[in-house]
Amino acid sequence: MNLVNNVFSRLTNHFCRPQKSAKKAKERLQIIISHERARRDHPDYLASMQKELLDVIAKYVAIDKDAVRVELERQEGCSVLELNIVLPQQE
C-alpha cells in the first residue's frame, strides 16, 4: 500500500509540478501594488475625517463600525467620497 502511495505521489508531483516561484511573485505583486495604488491618491486627512464622520453618526445611530465602507473615487474633474453605512433595523 505504501509503495502504491509513493508511486502515486511521485506521479502527481511529476505531472502537477509545484507552482514556479516567479509566478507566485508576480501574483503577489499585482495584488499588493493595485491595493497600494488605490490608496496612493488618498489625501492624508482621509483617515481622520473618516473617523470623525463615524463618531458623529455613532452619536445618533447605533452603528456597527465594521459595517461601514468609506471610499474615495477619482473621476474626471472631481472626487467622489462614498459613505456606505448599514443602519440597524428599527425595532
Place this chain on the structure above:
Amino acid sequence: MTKIIVVTSGKGGVGKTTTSASFAVGLANRGFKTAVIDFDIGLRNLDLIMGCERRVVYDFVNVIRGEANLNQALIRDKHNKELYILPASQTRDKDALTLEGVGTVLDELRKTFDYIVCDSPAGIERGAQLAMYYADSAIVVTNPEVSSVRDSDRMLGLLSSKTKRAEEGNGKITEHLLLTRYSPKRVSKGEMLSLEDVNEILAIPLLGVIPESPAVLKASNSGVPVIVDSESDAGQAYADAVARYLGEEVPLRFLEEKSNWLKRIFSFKEKEVV
C-alpha cells in the same frame, strides 16, 4: 536646454550608483557636457564608482553652504573631459541639503551643462526627494525581485506628485524603467520575474535590461564605470540604454540564456587544456 535626470529606485543596492556613473559616462561619450551629482549625503559612494575618491576636496554641501564655489567642487573625469562629478558630503547633518540650495546649484549647472544626472540615495527621505524634485526625467532602476518592484512603484507615485513639474503642472516627468541584475537563465527556469512580468506591473517605458554580470563588480573594484568595459555584456547593455534614452532605436540584447553550442565546445576544450 539642460535636462535633469534622476536615477532612483527606493530600494537600496539595486544599482542606482552603477547606473548613474555609466549613464553619465555614456552621455559624455556622445559629446554632451554632463555633470553627475551624488545626493547620498553621509554615504558618499559615487566617487568610488567613478574612481575619483582621492580627488575630492569640496563637496555638494560645501557649495550649498557657500564654503566653496561650484568650480572648486566639481571634479573633472580622468577619461572624459566633458564629464564632471559633484561628490556628496560625508556630514551626518540630515538637513544639509535644502530645496533652495539644491535649486541654486542646479541653476548654476544649467548654464554650462547639457545633462545633469542626479544619483538618488535609497529610501524616500529628504535626499531622495530632493534628488527627484527638479528632474525632467527619471530612470527607475529595478531588480526582478518583489521588494524592488514594489518600491519602484512607490517611487513612481512620488515622481508624479512630489516634484516641481508635478506641483507646477508643468508636464509630467518622463519615466524610464531600467531592469538590472537580470538573469535570463533563472527567468527561463521560472525562478525570477521576467521582463514581461515587471513591464506589466510597472507599466512605464523600458529603457533597457542590464544582465547580471561579473563585469559590474570588476568595474566597481577598479573605479571605472562598467560602460567603459565595452567588451562586457553589462557595458554594452548600458551603452544601448543611453542610445535609447537619446531616441535611437536599439534592439534589446542579453535576454536569452547564453547557450551557444560552439562556445560550449570551446569552453570544454579550454578546460581540457588546463
